[in-house]
Amino acid sequence: MADQDKRILFCRxxxxxxxxxxxxxxxxxxxxxxxxxxxxxxxxxxxxxSTLDAAEWDAHSAETLxxxxxxxxxxxxxxxxxxxxxxxxxxCSGDAVVxxxxxxxxxxxxxxxxPCACWTTQAGTSRLINAMRPTIAxxxxxxxxxxxxxxxxFPPVIGVDGLPYIDGGVRHNLPxxxxxxxxxxxxxxVATGAPSNTYPAGTVLGNILRVFRHLMADQILDVLDEVQxxxxxxxxxxxxxxxxxxxxxxxxxxxxxxxxxxxxx
Numbered sequence: 001m002a003d004q005d006k007r008i009l010f011c012r013x014x015x016x017x018x019x020x021x022x023x024x025x026x027x028x029x030x031x032x033x034x035x036x037x038x039x040x041x042x043x044x045x046x047x048x049x050s051t052l053d054a055a056e057w058d059a060h061s062a063e064t065l066x067x068x069x070x071x072x073x074x075x076x077x078x079x080x081x082x083x084x085x086x087x088x089x090x091x092c093s094g095d096a097v098v099x100x101x102x103x104x105x106x107x108x109x110x111x112x113x114x115p116c117a118c119w120t121t122q123a124g125t126s127r128l129i130n131a132m133r134p135t136i137a138x139x140x141x142x143x144x145x146x147x148x149x150x151x152x153x154f155p156p157v158i159g160v161d162g163l164p165y166i167d168g169g170v171r172h173n174l175p176x177x178x179x180x181x182x183x184x185x186x187x188x189x190v191a192t193g194a195p196s197n198t199y200p201a202g203t204v205l206g207n208i209l210r211v212f213r214h215l216m217a218d219q220i221l222d223v224l225d226e227v228q229x230x231x232x233x234x235x236x237x238x239x240x241x242x243x244x245x246x247x248x249x250x251x252x253x254x255x256x257x258x259x260x261x262x263x264x265x
Contacts, residue, residue, distance in 0.1 A: 006038070006184040006185060007038050007039060007182070007183045007184050007185075008035065008036065008037050008038050008039070008183065008184060008185045008186075008187070009037065009038070009039045009040070009041070009177075009180065009183040009185070009186045009187065010030075010037035010039075010040050010041070010042075010050065010053070010187050010189060011041045011042070011046075011174060011175050011176050011177075011180075011186065011187070011188050011189065012040070012041070012042040012043070012045070012046025012047070012049055012050050012175075012189045012191070013043060013044075013045075013046050013169075013173050013174045013175075013188075013189065013190045013191050013192055013216070013220065014043045014044030014045050014046055014047075014148075014167065014168065014169035014173045014191070014192055014216060015044065015045045015046070015190075015191030015192035015242055015244070016044070016045060016150070016192070016242065016243065016244025016245060017045070017071065017074065017075075017243065017244065017245060017246055017247045018191075018241075018242030018243045018244065018246060018247065018248050018251065019044070019045035019046070019191035019192055019242055019244070020045045020048065020049065020066050020191075020247070021066065021242075021247060021248050021249055021250075021251040021252050021255070022191035022238055022240065022242060022251055022255050023045060023046060023049040023189065023191045024049065024059065024062055024063050024066050024252050024255075025238070025251060025252045025253065025254065025255025025256040025258075025259060026189050026191070026236055026238070026255055026256070026259050027049065027053070027059040027062065028059045028060070028063060028252070028256040028259075029255075029256045029257075029259035029260045029263060030059075030187070030259070030263070031058065031059040031060075032256075032260065033260070033263050033264075035185075035187070035263070037053060037114065037187075038114060038115075039114065039115045039116075039183070040053055040054050040114055040115065040116040040117070041116075041117045041119070041175040041176070041177055042116070042117070042118055042119070042147070042175060043118075043119045043147055043167075043168035043169055043172055043173055043174070043175050044147050044148040044150075044167055044168055044169050044173075045148065045191055046175070046189065046191065047118040047119065047143070047144050047147040047148065047168065048101070048144045048147075048148065049062065050116055050118070051105060051106075051112070051116055051118060051132075051140050051143075051144055052065075052104075052105075053114065053116075054112040054113060054114040054115070054116035055105070055106045055111060055112055055113065055140075056113045056114075063252060065104060066247075066249070066252070067249050067252070069100070069247060070247065071245065071246055071247060072096075073096060073100050074096050074097045074100055075092060075096065075245060076092050076093050076094070076095055076096040077091055077092055078090075078091060078092065078093060089152075089155065090152060090153060090154055090155045091152065091153055092153055092154050093154075093155070094145070094149065094154040094155050094157075097145055097148065097154065098141070098142075098145050098157075101141040101142075101144050101145055102139075102141045105139065105140045105141035105144065106139075106140050107139060108139060108140075109132065109133065109134060109139070109140060111140075112132075112140065116132055117130045117132055117175065117177070118130060118131045118132040118137075118140075118143040118144060118146075118147050118168075119131070119147055119168035119171075119172045119175045120136075120143070120146040120147045120149075120157075120165045120166065120167070120168045121165065121166050121167060121168055121170040121171045121172075122163055122164070122165055123156045123163070123164040123165060123166045124163060124164060126170070126171065128168075128171045128172050129165065131143035131144075131146045131147060131159070131165065134160065135160060135161060136159045136160060136161060136165075137159060137160060138160055142157060142159075145157050146159065146165040146166075146168075147167065147168045148167060148168075149165065149166045149167050150166075150167050150169075150244065151166055151167060151170065153245070169215070169216050169219075170215070171219075172219070173192070173215075173216040173219040173220060174188060174190060174219055174220045174223045176188065176223050176226065176227070180227070180233070181230070183232070184232060185232050185234065186227070186230075186232060186233045186234065187233075187234045187236065188223065188224075188227070188233065188234070188235045188236065188237075189236050190220055190235070190236065190237040190238075191238075191242070192213065192216050192217065192220070192242065213244070220237075236259055236262060236263075238254075238255045238258055238259065240254065240255060
């Protein structure tokens with residue numbers, strides 16, 4: 001089978017802001033090795049990068065975009081949230097994320113050049129939903145916002161159907177579809193890891209994020225168990241420390257180099 005005829009699936013995990021840097025590093029390495037997706041699934045940070053990929057961005061253009069961001073572009077803490085944390089449902093308004101995504105994402109679903117699933121959780125029922133469709137989201141930017149709404153950090157996004165949606169990492173952090181065996185190659189791209197310290201954190205917010213990272217890591221391990229021994233599945237999980245609410249653009253080059261070595265092995 002010619003390479004251009006292969007069906008190649010990229011499944012990109014969540015990982016927060018630091019996860020965006022990790023995903024860009026992996027994408028740069030894959031592209032440098034001539035490995036390009038024909039189909040995409042993503043959750044949270046992985047949904048954002050997968051949507052850029054589906055819109056035919058190249059990895060270097062995406063790198064330039066992500067390197068240009070700071071936390072202020074996406075994290076909009078509510079006024080004096082530290083003192084009011086016990087009374088707030090969410091510490092951020094989430095408006096900054098919507099604005100930032102709206103500036104760069106395609107305006108319509110038809111503008112996506114590759115099949116792309118963007119996974120979110122329906123808050124009222126805990127149902128797992130692909131938001132990349134007009135019955136759920138109004139546009140790709142809203143679908144990505146739904147997928148990246150970390151509970152207690154951001155409020156839910158209200159979909160076209162009037163229902164609230166939260167982070168896909170609650171249910172589907174590494175979004176492997178049921179038909180994964182039908183692809184010629186599958187790349188599981190993991191941009192989050194288990195907490196480096198399992199003791200309780202010193203703040204309420206820190207403890208919330210730690211529990212969420214435990215949940216995400218557990219889902220990843222379940223997926224790895226499912227694909228164990230499948231020769232066409234490639235797992236790339238850079239062992240780096242990330243922060244869900246902070247960028248670390250230095251990780252881009254670090255992850256690119258480590259992924260290149262892994263792909264060459």
